[in-house]
Amino acid sequence: MNQIVNLKSLKTTCQACSLSELCLPRSLDDSEMVRLDDIVQRKRPIKKGEFLFQVGQPFRSLYAVRSGSVKVFLPTPSGEEQIVGFHMPGELLGLDAMEHDTHSCSAVALETTTVCELPYQNMQELCHQIPGLNHQFMSLVSKEIGSEHEMLLMLGKKMADVRLAAFLLNLSCRFRTRGFSPNEFNLSMSRHDIANYLGLAVETVSRLFTRFQEDGILEVHRRLVTIRDMSKLVALAEYAGINCQHIKDMISDS
């Protein structure tokens, strides 16, 4: 009896999910959402360090992060890795695997994480039946491509401090969108991961955090980051050519 209650609480529906505005259900009506809900498999939480999938595995499902966070990376033969993204609740993973029906990158949880599994076969069928779902899916895919373009710009042209500033600002925005404070948040990834993602050495990232603190931009304690001067951070990141208008609007609103 008790167990049934637990199962029910685990089996949150898309309708009840606070992320539905960010995720696939966006702009679906109630009946459509129920049908999406039917194919979604909500898995037991995965622990920090566990793989969601690994490069080379057959591709069966896409995954949407429900809580926690995930890093996605390309392992190289030499044992290094290149992190290509960090994923937060409401974001989709596994899009790169549709080409060869094989995962071309690996995904590992950065903390205890829950995901919704979307069997691709079923997703295709449902996208076929619900044009709005297909549209939202394409939109998320397109967003992924766009954000990778921005990343190419960072890695190709920008100084180390600009990269870190843009990274922090990006996180800040994503936290805000999810209802968390944009000014104070915990990094779920290590300095090593940040450095790897930004194409820098760990030492450089560490030194930059120190410098940003000295400049009064941040306050940092271990992985807790507090943004003290958003406008300075924006000024730095604007060199990245990233459009920060919405952040400026936010600042002037408050």
Added chain:
Amino acid sequence: MNQIVNLKSLKTTCQACSLSELCLPRSLDDSEMVRLDDIVQRKRPIKKGEFLFQVGQPFRSLYAVRSGSVKVFLPTPSGEEQIVGFHMPGELLGLDAMEHDTHSCSAVALETTTVCELPYQNMQELCHQIPGLNHQFMSLVSKEIGSEHEMLLMLGKKMADVRLAAFLLNLSCRFRTRGFSPNEFNLSMSRHDIANYLGLAVETVSRLFTRFQEDGILEVHRRLVTIRDMSKLVALAEYAGINCQHIKDMISDS
């Protein structure tokens, strides 16, 4: 009368197109291909330096390169640009615009180029009617994401010589796939563009071309590149963690 003949010759069909195996028509049957053909608008050739679309323009169509080549780039407020890709015949452009119905990057012809325009609205409808088309479309999108992941790896971790080697090898493969010589080809982009794309300075690229010649890897005359020692090139590029197995197979075949 004469004009009619010219129009007909311009109006190549998907069925007759030598690129159909690379492009969207892949795995469609004849009747399906005719329907795809109906929505494809074949435009007059665009000249070197002309824009196919520009950042900020409303998104109406995807484009498939038919002949020639195109560079795609993000312009920054400061007037620089970051090239995010070069596109060859059979490849799709404009995928990043589906998110906001606005182009988030610009595309310009590197030489006289012809493209097939695919009005997105019609594409969506046709994808809905032809599952095979939808699948091939998703596959091409996925491929785009995958190749951008590889680019992130290059820019994040690799030495200049490895980047250029991997770039040339990548071109070589794509020429081969299109029925051209993988060992001798003309670069349609300037040194400046190559440097920009690879996150290097023009001078560095130029010096590397010289060094590769001294090492007997290449022969270069202006934009004509001849690969003299494919295995050395592969050895260099393998440091990039790029899978070169198919190239090795090709070498041992010959």
Added chain:
DNA sequence: CGGGCCCCTTGATCGGGATCAACGCCCGAG
């Protein structure tokens, strides 16, 4: 055919960030 511009190359110097090295701190395990 001649001039100018752009593309490319080559040389010299500089500097941002990688690398090497060492240490402090937090945290979990025993």
Added chain:
DNA sequence: CTCGGGCGTTGATCCCGATCAAGGGGCCCG
């Protein structure tokens, strides 16, 4: 509690590739 190890910081040095500078050569234009 103590020990050990991973994570993060800081300092010193080095090097790859950027930048500055200059010159050559092809191509398009008049």
